[in-house]
Amino acid sequence: MRIGELAARVGLTRDALRFYEQVGILTSERRANGYREYPPEAVPWLEYVRTAQALGFSLAEIADHGEELSEAPDQAEALSALFADKIRVIDTRMAELAALRAELTARAGTECPLRKTPGSARRRV
Amino acid sequence: MRIGELAARVGLTRDALRFYEQVGILTSERRANGYREYPPEAVPWLEYVRTAQALGFSLAEIADHGEELSEAPDQAEALSALFADKIRVIDTRMAELAALRAELTARAGTECPLRKTPGSARRRV
DNA sequence: CTAAACAGTGGAGTGCGGTCCAAGGTCAAG
DNA sequence: CTTGACCTTGGACCGCACTCCACTGTTTAG
Numbered sequence: 001m002r003i004g005e006l007a008a009r010v011g012l013t014r015d016a017l018r019f020y021e022q023v024g025i026l027t028s029e030r031r032a033n034g035y036r037e038y039p040p041e042a043v044p045w046l047e048y049v050r051t052a053q054a055l056g057f058s059l060a061e062i063a064d065h066g067e068e069l070s071e072a073p074d075q076a077e078a079l080s081a082l083f084a085d086k087i088r089v090i091d092t093r094m095a096e097l098a099a100l101r102a103e104l105t106a107r108a109g110t111e112c113p114l115r116k117t118p119g120s121a122r123r124r125v
Numbered sequence: 126m127r128i129g130e131l132a133a134r135v136g137l138t139r140d141a142l143r144f145y146e147q148v149g150i151l152t153s154e155r156r157a158n159g160y161r162e163y164p165p166e167a168v169p170w171l172e173y174v175r176t177a178q179a180l181g182f183s184l185a186e187i188a189d190h191g192e193e194l195s196e197a198p199d200q201a202e203a204l205s206a207l208f209a210d211k212i213r214v215i216d217t218r219m220a221e222l223a224a225l226r227a228e229l230t231a232r233a234g235t236e237c238p239l240r241k242t243p244g245s246a247r248r249r250v
Numbered sequence: 251c252t253a254a255a256c257a258g259t260g261g262a263g264t265g266c267g268g269t270c271c272a273a274g275g276t277c278a279a280g
Numbered sequence: 281c282t283t284g285a286c287c288t289t290g291g292a293c294c295g296c297a298c299t300c301c302a303c304t305g306t307t308t309a310g
Contacts, residue, residue, distance in 0.1 A: 004286065014287085015269055023267090033276055035287055051225055059267070087229055090222045097222075100176060101215045105208070129256065139257085140299055148297090158306060160257055184297070 003028075006038045010046040017046075024063040025049060052086070055093065128153075131163045135171040149188040150174060180214055 020026040028036035145151040153161035197203030
């Protein structure tokens with residue numbers, strides 16, 4: 001499919017997709033006329049990218065993962081390893097969040113940690 | 126305490142603290158000589174700021190929360206509400222992570238979602 | 251008295267993750 | 281053969297969250 005359709009399907013702009021290609025997250029074939037051509041798998045991949053991003057991974061990290069993946073001798077194995085890695089990261093993140101939650105629960109009902117701000121700057125913050 | 130000590134205590138740079146003041150996250154008194162003076166409560170507040178940031182809140186949002194807080198009729202109640210809100214955010218994040226984890230677990234062993242990149246650009250990704 | 255270690259200011263620069271734009275090429279429909 | 285929708289490129293620009301810098305003022309120790 002061409003870039004416009006892919007953009008529409010995943011809810012990104014064409015500019016964003018070209019940018020992703022620049023930073024190595026997305027690849028494309030080229031038609032004879034120079035147009036980018038994407039395989040259907042680009043859709044789940046971009047959904048995955050979005051998810052990873054939401055989890056706090058930078059585009060650079062996502063690109064690295066993708067590269068590791070495409071360079072691995074055994075792709076299926078590499079992919080499984082990558083996923084296993086991410087699952088570990090997720091577990092860590094979840095533990096952090098749980099700790100945070102506990103801290104907040106404990107603090108709710110405590111003194112205000114912010115000093116009173118009588119005439120605090122009301123810029124477009 | 127002065128800015129250098131606060132910076133050391135919370136692990137931020139003095140520049141960052143001045144920047145936080147600019148965007149309305151932090152306030153300070155001034156000594157006669159112009160030096161900023163911070164109360165001890167600034168430490169837990171900044172820890173809280175960091176936490177909120179880790180949860181994906183922008184500094185602008187955090188500043189807004191801080192303002193709401195300092196303007197609330199009942200500060201203790203407002204603070205509890207704020208914490209309760211963040212706990213809900215945490216719960217949502219955790220659920221997302223759990224979902225992603227399940228997805229990754231399911232996908233591990235599946236086809237690679239990234240197209241092969243024969244000579245992909247090796248910029249400093 | 252001087253030097254070092256702090257503090258202040260304004261402004262420029264950085265890295266990330268895009269977005270916007272101008273100038274132009276391609277292609278299908280009428 | 282023109283119109284309009286789509287595509288190409290490069291480069292400028294944006295908001296966020298800092299970070300660095302130059303230059304100046306203050307305080308403290310020797």
